[in-house]
Amino acid sequence: xxxxxxxxxxxxxxxxxxxxxxxxxxxxxxxxxxxxxxxxxxxxxxxxxxxxxxxxxxxxxxxxxxxxxxxxxxxxxxxxxxxxxxxxxxxxxxxxxxxxxxxxxxxxxxxxxxxxxxxxxxxxxxxxxxxxxxxxxxxxxxxxxxxxxxxxxxxxxxxxxxxxxxxxxxxxxxxxxxxxxxxxxxxxxxxxxxxxxxxxxxxxxxxxxxxxxxxxxxxxxxxxxxxxxxxxxxxxxxxxxxxxxxxxxxxxxxxxxxxxxxxxxxxxxxxxxxxxxxxxxxxxxxxxxxxxxxxxxxxxxxxxxxxxxxxxxxxxxxxxxxxxxxxxxxxxxxxxxxx
Amino acid sequence: xxxxxxxxxxxxxxxxxxxxxxxxxxxxxxxxxxxxxxxxxxxxxxxxxxxxxxxxxxxxxxxxxxxxxxxxxxxxxxxxxxxxxxxxxxxxxxxxxxxxxxxxxxxxxxxxxxxxxxxxxxxxxxxxxxxxxxxxxxxxxxxxxxxxxxxxxxxxxxxxxxxxxxxxxxxxxxxxxxxxxxxxxx
Numbered sequence: 001x002x003x004x005x006x007x008x009x010x011x012x013x014x015x016x017x018x019x020x021x022x023x024x025x026x027x028x029x030x031x032x033x034x035x036x037x038x039x040x041x042x043x044x045x046x047x048x049x050x051x052x053x054x055x056x057x058x059x060x061x062x063x064x065x066x067x068x069x070x071x072x073x074x075x076x077x078x079x080x081x082x083x084x085x086x087x088x089x090x091x092x093x094x095x096x097x098x099x100x101x102x103x104x105x106x107x108x109x110x111x112x113x114x115x116x117x118x119x120x121x122x123x124x125x126x127x128x129x130x131x132x133x134x135x136x137x138x139x140x141x142x143x144x145x146x147x148x149x150x151x152x153x154x155x156x157x158x159x160x161x162x163x164x165x166x167x168x169x170x171x172x173x174x175x176x177x178x179x180x181x182x183x184x185x186x187x188x189x190x191x192x193x194x195x196x197x198x199x200x201x202x203x204x205x206x207x208x209x210x211x212x213x214x215x216x217x218x219x220x221x222x223x224x225x226x227x228x229x230x231x232x233x234x235x236x237x238x239x240x241x242x243x244x245x246x247x248x249x250x251x252x253x254x255x256x257x258x259x260x261x262x263x264x265x266x267x268x269x270x271x272x273x274x275x276x277x278x279x280x281x282x283x284x285x286x287x288x289x290x291x292x293x294x295x296x297x298x299x300x301x302x303x304x305x306x307x308x309x310x311x312x313x314x315x316x317x318x319x320x321x322x323x324x325x326x327x328x329x330x331x332x333x334x335x336x337x338x339x
Numbered sequence: 340x341x342x343x344x345x346x347x348x349x350x351x352x353x354x355x356x357x358x359x360x361x362x363x364x365x366x367x368x369x370x371x372x373x374x375x376x377x378x379x380x381x382x383x384x385x386x387x388x389x390x391x392x393x394x395x396x397x398x399x400x401x402x403x404x405x406x407x408x409x410x411x412x413x414x415x416x417x418x419x420x421x422x423x424x425x426x427x428x429x430x431x432x433x434x435x436x437x438x439x440x441x442x443x444x445x446x447x448x449x450x451x452x453x454x455x456x457x458x459x460x461x462x463x464x465x466x467x468x469x470x471x472x473x474x475x476x477x478x479x480x481x482x483x484x485x486x487x488x489x490x491x492x493x494x495x496x497x498x499x500x501x502x503x504x505x506x507x508x509x510x511x512x513x514x515x516x517x518x519x520x521x522x523x524x525x
Contacts, residue, residue, distance in 0.1 A: 026411050027450040030464050035447055037411070086506040089412060091447070092469065093504050110455035117461045239378040242411035242449065246511055254508050 020066050021241035025118075029111050032103070034085040035092040037242055038111065039065065040119075041081070042074025048339055049115060050125045050153070050331075051080040053132030057104070058255030060088025062243045066236075068228055069324035076332060078122070082111055084135075087251050089243045099259035105138050112148050123150040125335060130288065130317065133157010133296075137266050140273045151338045152277040152302075153331060156285050156317050159296055160265045161204070167289040168213060169196050175216035175286075203262040210287070218286015221316040230321040270299035277307040278334040280327060282315030308334075365389040367492065371518020373405050375415065381407025387520055397425040401437065407514070411449030417441050417473055425481060435494060436478040443473035443502060475500035477516065490522040 024041035039062060040049070050073065054061040061081040064070060070079055085107050086094040115124060126149055128136030137159045140146050158164055173196060176189035192212050196202075202209050213219060220230065237243055277300050281293035293309050300307055310330040315322035366388050373381040383405035391398040401421040408414050419441025425433040446468040454464045479496030495517045502510040 022411065025450075028447050028452040030452045030454045035452065035469075037450070039411075090506070091413060091445070092506065094506050096507050113455050113459045114453050114461055239376065242409075244376065244409070244412055246513070247505070250508060250510050251506060254506060 019240075020236050021062070021243070026242065027114075027118075029082070029107065029114055030092075031085075031107050031110055032094065032098055033092045034090055034094040034098070034107065036085060036090045036107065036111075037062065037083050037088075038114075039081045039242065040078055040115075041065070042079045043076055044078035044119065044122075046077050047122050048077040048125065048150075048335060049080055049119060049122045050077050050127050050335070051082065051111070051115070053082075053108070053126060053128040053136050054084065054088070055130030055132055056087055056252065056255060057084070057099070057131045057259050057261060058087050058252040059131065060243070060248050060252075062088055062241065063231060063237060063248070064320075065241075066232070066234070067230070067321060067324070069320040069327050072324070072328045073331060077335065078119070080111075080115065086255050088248050090251065091247070096258050099255055101134070101138055101261070101264060104135055108135060108139050109145055112145070116148065123339060124148060125151040125153060125338075127153040127155060127331075128157045129155040129320075131158055131261065133288075134159060134161070134261065134264060134266065137270065137273070137296075140275060141266065141269050143272065146273065146275055149275055151334065152273070152275050153334065154277065154279045154296055155319065156281050156288050156293075157296065158261070158264070158288055158292075159270065159299070160267045160292065161262050162265055163267075163295070164288045164292050165202065165204075165209075165262060167291060168209070168218070168287050169200075169202075171218055171286040171289050172196070172209075172212045172216050175218075176212075203260050205257050205260055207256070213286045216286055217284070217316060219317045221282065221284040221314055221322060225314055226322055228321070230318060267295065267299045270296070271301035274301050274303075276334070276338045277302045278330060279307070279309045280312065280319055280330055281309065282312045282317055282319045282322065284314075284316045287317050365392075365522060366524050367520035367522050369492075369518055369520030371494075371516045373407055373498075373514060373516045375407040375409055375512055375514050377513065377515060379407055379409040379412075381405060381415070383516060383518065385518065385520060395427040397433075399423040399425065399437070401439075403439075403441070409448060414446045414448045415443055416446075417443040419473060419475060421475070421477075423477075428480075431483040433481040433483070434478070435481045435496065437476070437496070439473075439475040439477075441473040441475065441500075443471040443500075444468045445471060445502070471505070472503040473500055474503070479516075486521070492520045494518060494520070 026039050029036045052061050083090045126136045133154050176192045179189045180186050279293050281290050283290050297309050312319040312323045320327045369385040371383045373383045383403045385403050387399050387401040403419050406416045419439045421437040421439030423437030425435045428434050447466050452464040454462045477496040477498035481494040498514045500512050
């Protein structure tokens with residue numbers, strides 16, 4: 001009887017598991033005391049690799065595995081999920097002094113070289129989301145690195161943080177005034193306005209700003225429109241994946257505190273970028289508001305016929321989650337045009 | 340964090356020194372399922388020594404050699420010493436808690452590590468692993484029983500342990516240990 005119960009329990013436990021996170025190739029990039037996991041999934045034989053550069057800094061790419069948009073893209077292309085230095089489930093003992101834009105960019109270059117070595121003759125597209133937009137843009141500023149990349153996909157990416165933060169503050173204050181006018185949580189929104197009055201030049205380590213943006217629907221425009229949870233801390237992610245949730249949280253808290261990106265403005269140098277570019281932006285983005293999309297478009301040196309903006313009308317900062325169909329269509333069209 | 344580690348280490352040493360003043364010692368050996376994060380499997384080999392005890396209370400010293408395997412993340416191999424107490428709750432049921440210090444060595448799991456040098460040349464790197472200091476705290480329930488008239492114990496203990504250093508800070512890890520011990524002397 002006990003034996004049967006144990007067998008049933010084992011079968012039950014096995015039934016809970018799936019191998020979503022264990023598909024594809026997996027290896028580590030090691031550089032300057034950082035051990036960074038790389039998961040390459042999907043249609044690798046297509047000869048196209050899309051390297052997803054996660055946000056933050058200090059966020060995670062592994063946690064995006066399994067999102068509908070990326071699952072669909074994996075049917076056509078290889079998708080590369082890389083947790084950056086001291087971010088997500090990266091291990092090692094990366095020095096605090098190495099948490100800077102140049103070091104992250106060097107890491108990315110080594111990743112690209114490694115991908116070119118492992119997947120010879122593949123065309124590599126960079127897809128940078130949020131902070132990943134800043135990282136990807138900085139990478140492309142170097143012409144020797146730019147030649148390794150077939151196309152640039154900027155998803156609500158940061159390239160001018162002083163201006164972006166100003167617009168983000170205006171977004172929240174405007175929302176706060178609307179709520180006060182409606183009589184909704186008046187005390188809280190008045191506090192928000194007073195916080196910005198006291199911190200007009202806030203920096204990226206002041207997490208209050210992010211919580212205000214979140215409450216003003218600046219990350220997810222309308223959660224009821226999406227058909228999947230985000231972020232999705234599924235059973236599979238927590239208990240059967242390469243990810244380590246406590247490591248992700250620990251890394252995030254460390255990086256966000258020690259790597260201030262508030263003063264980074266790449267705009268004056270972006271005319272050095274000439275690769276075909278797709279700029280996908282949520283119309284209601286509250287952390288890097290939509291006007292930054294046009295600014296990125298104008299700043300890029302890419303010829304007008306090789307760059308475009310796609311406006312996701314019902315999205316805020318995470319269009320790949322909020323409007324996956326439109327997102328997929330825009331990416332596939334762009335990649336096919338440049339493949 | 341430093342204060343916490345210092346307190347923990349002092350507590351372990353103090354308990355071990357205090358307990359060794361009593362000569363009535365009973366030894367146990369055992370094995371347990373040890374999981375990092377709840378489901379990533381591993382095991383521990385356990386030696387425990389009961390140093391002070393009466394009907395309702397027992398003071399323990401323990402050593403554990405263990406490993407866990409988190410696929411595509413890390414393999415951990417550790418050795419820790421612990422001091423602990425068992426307090427009788429009801430008949431043969433005990434509340435147990437342990438504090439420990441140890442050494443943890445972690446290896447990358449599930450993929451090859453690569454290094455790219457300044458010229459862009461790719462090298463496969465050896466997976467020599469990383470050393471960590473490993474303080475721990477565990478608590479749980481234990482049950483005294485007999486197998487073939489030989490005294491034994493079964494237990495289930497959630498454990499919190501730290502990996503120090505981890506990206507210039509300390510990483511808190513959660514685990515679960517479920518196993519049994521058998522008395523082998525007296």
